[in-house]
Amino acid sequence: MADDKRPVNSQPQGTAPMLVGGNRNARNFPIDSDGRRDWSYGLLDCFDRRGLYCWTMGCPCVVYSKNRQRLRSLQNQGRPLVGGGERYDKQCCIYCALSFSGFCWAIKMQSRTRAEVRERYGIREDSNGDYITSWCFAPCALTQERREIELEENSF
Structure with a gap:
């Protein structure tokens, strides 16, 4: 191996910080002493976004599937999913099949x-509330979840 006698003209450069x-x-809701807060939008605020609400009424399986995909991208990659996810995947098909039976x-x-x-955003509620909300108010619940995810995505 030959000795390289050339002078060093530059210093090593740092890498860009990782997105976390x-x-x-995003709406700066107050946080309780237990670290929990309310949903950014109420359950019945689903009617404020009529287009999204109509989508959850007509094709809830697609909204459910895309919510899962978008949430997984935020959890695993730390960034929003490019294009908002696939419309039809295995989860969408399963949801659709189960919806016919109620x-x-x-x-x-x-x-x-x-x-x-709820866990990702520190929202208070419990599994019983999740069950009742998902069973009785499925379109509104899907809309509420989607809007919470969108708030984080829009903050990037």
Whole structure:
């Protein structure tokens, strides 16, 4: 190996900092002593976004699936999912099949999507509330979850 006698003309450069995520409380809701807060939008605020609400009424399986994909991207990659995710995947098909029998709430409970949204954003509620909300108010629950995810995505 030959000795390299050339002078050093530059210093090593640092790398860009890693993205660790967006704002998980974009609307700056007050946080209780237990570190919990309310949902950024109420359950019945689903009617404020009529287009999204109509989408959850007509194709809840697509909204459910995209919510899962977007949440996974934020959790695993620390950034929003480019393009918002695939419309039709395995989870979408399962949700659709179960919705014909009235058991679409079961996949939401099994996958824990609502619970994962609450845990990620420090939202107070419990699994019983998740169950009742997902069973009785499925379109509003999907809309509420989607809007919470969008707040973080928009903060990037």
